[in-house]
Amino acid sequence: MTLAVFGFLAVIFALLLLFQRTLYGSAMCLLLVLLQVAGMFFAMGAQLLGLMQVLIYAGAIMVLIVVAVMAAPPKLHQLWAGYEAPPLTAALVLLMLGAELTLVLMGPGAIPLPPGEPAVAAARLERDMAALLFGKGALVTEIVGLLVLVAALAVTPGSEKGRA
Amino acid sequence: MTPDRIVWAVSIALFLCGFAALILRRQLLAMLLGLELMLNAANLNLAYFGRQWCDPGGWASVLWVLAAAAAEVVVGLTLILALSRSKETDTESLQELEG
Numbered sequence: 141m142t143l144a145v146f147g148f149l150a151v152i153f154a155l156l157l158l159f160q161r162t163l164y165g166s167a168m169c170l171l172l173v174l175l176q177v178a179g180m181f182f183a184m185g186a187q188l189l190g191l192m193q194v195l196i197y198a199g200a201i202m203v204l205i206v207v208a209v210m211a212a213p214p215k216l217h218q219l220w221a222g223y224e225a226p227p228l229t230a231a232l233v234l235l236m237l238g239a240e241l242t243l244v245l246m247g248p249g250a251i252p253l254p255p256g257e258p259a260v261a262a263a264r265l266e267r268d269m270a271a272l273l274f275g276k277g278a279l280v281t282e283i284v285g286l287l288v289l290v291a292a293l294a295v296t297p298g299s300e301k302g303r304a
Numbered sequence: 305m306t307p308d309r310i311v312w313a314v315s316i317a318l319f320l321c322g323f324a325a326l327i328l329r330r331q332l333l334a335m336l337l338g339l340e341l342m343l344n345a346a347n348l349n350l351a352y353f354g355r356q357w358c359d360p361g362g363w364a365s366v367l368w369v370l371a372a373a374a375a376e377v378v379v380g381l382t383l384i385l386a387l388s389r390s391k392e393t394d395t396e397s398l399q400e401l402e403g
Contacts, residue, residue, distance in 0.1 A: 143307050143310050143311070144305065144310050147310050147311070147313070147314035148314075150314055150317075150318060151313075151314055151317040151318065151321070154317065154318050154321035154322070154341055155321055157321065157325060157337065157338075157341070158321055158324055158325055158328070158329075163331060163333050163334060166325075166329075166333075166334050166337050167337060170337045170340060170341065173318070173341060173344065174340075174344065177318075177344045177347065177348060180311075180314070180348060180351075180352075181351055184351055184352050184355050185355055186351050186354075186355060186363060186366075188363075189347075189351050189363055189366050189367070192366075192367060192370055193347075193370070196370045196371075196373075196374055197340075197344070197370065197373070200374060201340070201373065201374055201377045204377060204378070204381060205333070205336075205337075205377065205381065208381045208385060209333065209385075211385075265354070265355060265358060265360055265363065266363070268360035269360035269363040269364050269367075271360070272360045272361060272364045273364050273367065277361075277364055280368060281368070284368045284371040284372055284375075285371065287371070287372060287375045288371055288372075288374055288375045288378075290375070291374075291375035291376075291378045291379045292375075292378060294379060294382075295378055295379065295382045
């Protein structure tokens, strides 16, 4: 049931994202989709992935998009501005997020595993994932980490040149 | 409706919405948002079936995709901001390459 609630809302906000006139409206709809996906991760029993989704996607990436465009030249601004969320809509969204947080914290818990699957294997999954990330998959982990570093370094000269 | 079907339906819907945003919207930034939707649709499947088959590779892939998406947004945003200084960020006006 929890999975269906979050999934339904994710699809609704994804559709809303398509039909937003301003970029700010699209960005806010994407933020809500990301939070619903995090809720689905929690409903699946993947607490670490849910937290990472909130931290990295909804937190870091969305804030980067919002702040970067606010610091953008006027041209981008016109596309961005012009969106005022009516107080009632904002209140409803906050109410919904509060209800979802309650559902995640006090809800029925993770969805059941298929019959015959040892629950202990699922409970051990996060530890096995850590072993995979830094054991057999350490090379991929290092490459992805390097990718993030290279992306951050690649950005710096570009922004400097733009400002000169 | 079984959890499998719910996850399939949601990930297909999110992927199609992201793909539509990529195709239909003319603003580069809106296209970037569409890309994020598509990545999240893939993450949903990886996380769900990783758990259902008790395979840690699914969850590990979600974390790798998260990191790669962060790198992608950093570079994508920089290009969009650099473009918006000199030109429009509307795909209609970005027709010629300059060397």
